[in-house]
Each structure stands twice: as C-alpha cells, then as structure tokens.
Amino acid sequence: xxxxxxxxxxxxxxxxxxxxxxxxxxxxxxxxxxxxxxxxxxxxxxxxxxxxxxxxxxxxxxxxxxxxxxxxxxxxxxxxxxxxxxxxxxxxxxxxxxxxxxxxxxxxxxxxxxxxxxxxxxxxxxxxxxxxxxxxxxxxxxxxxxxxxxxxxxxxxxxxxxxxxxxxxxxxxxxxxxxxxxxxxxxxxxxxxxxxxxxxxxxxxxxxxxxxxxxxxxxxxxxxxxxxxxxxxxxxxxxxxxxxxxxxxxxxxxxxxxxxxxxxxxxxxxxxxxxxxxxxxxxxxxxx
Numbered sequence: 001x002x003x004x005x006x007x008x009x010x011x012x013x014x015x016x017x018x019x020x021x022x023x024x025x026x027x028x029x030x031x032x033x034x035x036x037x038x039x040x041x042x043x044x045x046x047x048x049x050x051x052x053x054x055x056x057x058x059x060x061x062x063x064x065x066x067x068x069x070x071x072x073x074x075x076x077x078x079x080x081x082x083x084x085x086x087x088x089x090x091x092x093x094x095x096x097x098x099x100x101x102x103x104x105x106x107x108x109x110x111x112x113x114x115x116x117x118x119x120x121x122x123x124x125x126x127x128x129x130x131x132x133x134x135x136x137x138x139x140x141x142x143x144x145x146x147x148x149x150x151x152x153x154x155x156x157x158x159x160x161x162x163x164x165x166x167x168x169x170x171x172x173x174x175x176x177x178x179x180x181x182x183x184x185x186x187x188x189x190x191x192x193x194x195x196x197x198x199x200x201x202x203x204x205x206x207x208x209x210x211x212x213x214x215x216x217x218x219x220x221x222x223x224x225x226x227x228x229x230x231x232x233x234x235x236x237x238x239x240x241x242x243x244x245x246x247x248x249x250x251x252x253x254x255x256x257x258x259x260x261x262x263x264x265x266x267x268x269x270x271x272x273x274x275x276x277x278x279x280x281x282x283x284x285x286x287x288x
C-alpha cells in the first residue's frame with residue numbers, strides 16, 4: 001500500500017511544477033535537496049520558515065512577483081569565463097576560421113549564447129574576437145545572450161564582476177586587457193561589450209532572438225535540466241535557429257546522439273554538432 005503524500009511533499013511538488021512551467025526545467029529528486037537552501041533568502045524576506053508556508057503565499061492572487069522570485073532562486077546560474085577550456089579552445093583554432101571562410105563574402109558572424117546566465121560565456125566569445133582584432137577587421141560580430149532569469153540578464157548587461165568571478169577562467173593578462181578595475185568591481189572594456197547584447201528570453205517559448213538563424217549557437221549545460229520530451233522540443237527550437245552550415249555547441253558531456261534527429265555530431269570535434277543533413281563541415285572532417 002502506497003504511503004500518503006505529506007503536506008511538505010505536496011508543497012515541494014507545487015514548487016517543482018512552478019519551475020517546470022516557467023522554465024521547462026525538471027526538478028528531479030536528486031535536486032530537491034537544495035530547495036530549502038536555495039529559497040532561504042525568500043524565507044527570510046517574508047518571515048517564513050518552510051515550503052508549506054511559501055506555497056500558501058503563492059496561492060495569493062497578487063503573488064506574481066513572488067513566484068518569479070522563487071523561480072529565479074531555483075535556477076542554477078553557475079558559469080565562469082571560458083568554461084570547459086578545451087572545448088572553448090576549438091573555437092579560435094578551428095570553428096571560427098571555418099565559419100570565416102564560409103562567410104567571407106558577407107563578413108558577418110551572428111552568435112547566440114542560449115542560457116547565458118550572468119554573461120561570462122558571451123563575453124568570453126567577444127574576447128576571442130578582440131584578441132584577434134586584425135583577423136576580424138572589417139567584420140560585423142553580433143553576439144546575443146539570452147536567459148530566462150531577469151536577474152542574470154541584468155547582471156550580464158552591467159558587465160561588472162567581482163574579483164572572484166574574473167579570476168575564474170581568466171589569466172592576469174586577460175583581466176588587464178579586457179577589464180577595468182572600478183570601486184564596484186571589474187568592468188568589461190567597451191571593445192568587448194560593443195559586440196554583445198543581452199535579452200531576457202525562454203528557450204522553449206516566445207520569439208527567438210531577432211537575428212536568426214545564427215552561424216553558431218551555444219546552449220551549454222541547459223538541456224541536462226530538461227526531461228526527454230522537453231529536450232526534444234528544445235532541440236527543435238535550436239534547429240530553427242542554426243544556419244544549415246552553422247554549428248551548435250553543447251556542454252561537456254552533452255550530446256545529440258539518441259536525443260534528436262535534428263543534429264548530427266561533427267566528427268572529432270567534441271561538443272560541436274551540425275544540422276542533420278548539412279554538408280558544411282566536410283572540410284572539418286577532412287582535417288580531423
């Protein structure tokens with residue numbers, strides 16, 4: 001005989017359903033242990049001590065802002081500059097030169113960082129171009145970052161990072177070249193910021209970023225929080241956002257194999273995938 005569902009279990013399920021409805025993220029049993037710690041700030045703000053009380057507040061007709069605060073608190077915004085460096089190193093060495101050859105007539109590259117969090121990924125991309133300024137002279141580089149979190153997007157737009165944040169993934173030379181130290185923190189230089197813009201957006205719903213399709217889409221460590229059905233939907237959306245001869249970059253350990261028929265692996269290029277049926281990566285395969 002099954003055990004009855006307790007009030008707390010029911011409340012945790014309501015919170016999980018809220019997160020999934022707003023973001024598509026599936027709050028698995030293995031992630032539920034962190035709910036109380038993630039919501040501790042909200043508990044303090046509202047003078048409550050547990051999820052059951054929070055659910056009662058969420059039931060109020062005017063609880064829209066609180067619901068958004070709950071969702072934002074539960075999102076995993078873990079990121080840092082040049083995350084998964086071996087994967088990132090493939091961009092200036094192989095992927096971007098290949099795209100430059102394909103776009104030599106238009107001299108423009110459009111890149112989307114989907115699930116950009118607080119902006120380090122998008123700014124890392126811009127730094128790659130800034131460090132090869134001569135190679136990209138006369139080109140238009142447009143990098144757009146989107147995230148479901150309003151707070152993360154606001155932080156990304158500010159371009160200001162703490163000492164701890166800039167030290168994660170950046171060497172001293174890069175810090176001094178691309179940032180200025182201010183009383184508020186380390187501020188991204190204008191020559192990097194001008195290539196990047198940020199918008200709040202949900203990968204699964206609403207309009208895609210205005211400049212689609214993109215030559216390169218980064219969607220790293222986002223899909224792993226979706227269940228299989230939602231992941232399939234996300235791949236379908238991403239397929240509509242990538243040029244037929246463009247690339248999709250996933251996180252380390254993520255793959256399209258067994259997940260979708262919309263993309264295929266790019267041989268010997270870990271974490272890079274291409275639209276199914278595309279012939280654009282032949283030269284990459286030959287060079288492998």
